[in-house]
Amino acid sequence: MVARPGWPHTEVMDMDARELMKELREDHRNMSVVLELLDTLVEQMDAGKDPDFELFDEIMRYMTVYPDAVHHPKEDVVYEQLRQARPDLAEDLDHVPDDHSDIAHLGSLLRDEVEAVNAGAAVRREKMIEDTTAYVRRMRKHILWEEEDLFKRIDKMLDADAQTVDVSRYEHIKDPVFELEIEAGFRRMIESLR
Numbered sequence: 001m002v003a004r005p006g007w008p009h010t011e012v013m014d015m016d017a018r019e020l021m022k023e024l025r026e027d028h029r030n031m032s033v034v035l036e037l038l039d040t041l042v043e044q045m046d047a048g049k050d051p052d053f054e055l056f057d058e059i060m061r062y063m064t065v066y067p068d069a070v071h072h073p074k075e076d077v078v079y080e081q082l083r084q085a086r087p088d089l090a091e092d093l094d095h096v097p098d099d100h101s102d103i104a105h106l107g108s109l110l111r112d113e114v115e116a117v118n119a120g121a122a123v124r125r126e127k128m129i130e131d132t133t134a135y136v137r138r139m140r141k142h143i144l145w146e147e148e149d150l151f152k153r154i155d156k157m158l159d160a161d162a163q164t165v166d167v168s169r170y171e172h173i174k175d176p177v178f179e180l181e182i183e184a185g186f187r188r189m190i191e192s193l194r
Helices: 017-046 053-065 067-085 096-118 125-160 184-193
Strands: 002-004 007-012 014-016 164-166
Touching (some): 014 017, 017 053, 017 164, 053 067, 053 096, 053 184, 067 096, 067 125, 067 164, 096 125
Antiparallel strands (some): 002 007
């Protein structure tokens, strides 16, 4: 860790960019598993059954506290480094931060719906199905695009010039579901994943 010039109490935390990319890819695998749980809940609703809304709440809480608040900001840091270091590889990628913001907004709206149901509010089943399906579809499309386009561009930059990334701007929390220090607040979700 290195102190920032002019900011004696703030530190720069550098991380090997390849290690960060490995973490981001692992996050994508984990998010894909969680999206499968959402698919199961949609299938239940589509069949006229009431899904486990506590599980639904845990899933959306996870998606808004880890992918939206930790994973996407890490990607934004790497994207910004690509944009600055290799503008030739960053062409047509100005939409990346906006995509992350849009996904976070969709996740928050869906989480609000689920919380409303858990609080006793009436939410139309068709709306829940539609909103959940749209969210899952958007997340899968975004992950696929990043894996097939954005991450390949970043890998190309790193192949030409190994780099470190200043990761001091994002939340440093472990994945509350998939890492060793599993948070008790995701009990149903963890049981469903097993």
